[in-house]
Amino acid sequence: MNQVGFFPSETMSWYMAKTFLKRSFAVLAMLVIILMSLDLLRQSSNILAVPGNGSHEVMTYIAWRTPQVVAQFLPFSVLLGTLIMLAGMNQSSEIVAMKAAGLSAHQILAPLVVAAVGVACLTFIFNDTVLAPTSAKLSAWQAVDYAEVPRDSDIRTGIWVLDGDDLIHADTVIGSGPSMILKGVRVNDRTNGGLRAVVQGPSARWIDNGWTLDDAASFSVATAETNALGKVRFGLGVEPSRFTISALDGDSLSFADLGKAIDDQRAAGRPTASAEAARWHKLSGPLASILMPLLGSIAGFGLARAGKTFVRVVIGMALGFAYFVADNFALAMGNLGAYDPFVAAWAPFVLFLLVGETVLIRSEE
Structure with missing residues (x-):
């Protein structure tokens, strides 16, 4: 076994990566099934209360709501998958065997980080091609209380445009x-x-x-x-x-479309800080999957016989939750204009990347 290379063993790397992905996606499937069942119990009465709605509309809601649940809980599933995997390997002394073979903590986690990079790339593609269009459809459907969504009209309301120092407001805009x-x-x-x-x-x-x-x-x-x-x-x-420019919903637009919409908003003299933060977050958000192996690494290191594995798992979960809280807080501050959009989207990622690396180095020591 090569103890110098970043991936000391191809067999070991594939084993770690496959185990990590299986655990993560198994947790994701469990969370999606449970959360969608609870959400459907809450929303099905509202859907079926509309005359003419039936099982087809319920299935449509499931199809459009599921991508939102997947996107929201995928990073948390990666964290739980990491904790379950590393805690189990620690209990069965697999981590001890790897370290006895001369592997460092960084080498043990390297396959997980690379697999998490793949998950982040897939997440970005999923958000752009599946989440954005289904979120737009679901938002339009919920806006009419699950009734039939009217066809697109050429009428817009409440439009503001900046002309130099002057502000122009139109109650209704008809045509184009x-x-x-x-x-x-x-x-x-x-x-x-x-x-x-x-x-x-x-x-x-x-x-x-x-x-x-x-x-x-x-x-x-x-x-x-x-x-x-x-x-x-x-x-x-x-x-x-x-x-023709209306309010922006970053979740309902792809990365490229949101960039074009921001340019239009800026040309119309409208504030774009919130939309810019949302666009940057479309890049930083999927990268949260890369942080989770680092934040959860504390569960895999340390002697299992010390009886503190459960405590280390709790600490790993706390670090993951702290990242999600910091991420939402920074985005809220970006929406209010208190933070620069770039800082609001990227600061939590950089901060917890340093925290995770610190945890890993301390574990290695």
Whole structure:
């Protein structure tokens, strides 16, 4: 057995990787079955309460909800799979035999980390190709309380667009392109962030590279007077395409589509910090699977006869839970603008990568 190489034995590496994957996916299957059963008990009455809904709609809910459960609990399943595997190997003295053969803790865990990299890659692909479209369908279905989802219409509501310092709001946007009509238009005339006047009217149309507002009225902040203006031109160069952007749901968009949507939001002058954090998290989130073998490694090292295997398993679970708490907290701070989007998505991963490596080094000592 080569004790210098990172993978000292091909047979040993395959054995460790296969055992790790079997344990992890077995735990994932168990969690998905249990959690989906409980969720279905809670939601089935709401689904079947809609006239015309039956077993087909229940199966549709299962098909669209299951990817969310898989994506949410896959990292935790990898953690539990690691703890179960390493604790069992420690109890049966397999870890002791490996260390007696001259293997370091890093060499023992190397096959697990490589397998976890494969799991992370599959997770990213799964999230992009399966989770995003099914989440979008489920969100649209739940928005109408599991009734029939109406066909896509060319009508949008509550649209905001930034034009220099001015803010343009349309209650309703009908159509697209040059034929677009804005209803319930309000233009906030601002200078250096301060509101000077509000111009509003019932409708506006795209004419000659700008918008023409009919029957406009202006309210002056300084004088508190309202004046009728008739037709008013505003938003020169603000193309109709900028009024087609609605709120973003990062979970319902793929990595590439979310990037395009963020660019559109930024061009429209909307805040994008929350969406940027969600996009970065689409990369850092799947990598959580790589952390779990490191955080769970504490369960595999130490003498089994010391009677502290259970304590080490609990500590490993606590470290994993601490990562999930820190990850959700950082994302929440990113959504509030307290953290930079990049920091919000990546800081927990980097922090617990260092924590896991520290645990592994201390175990090796």
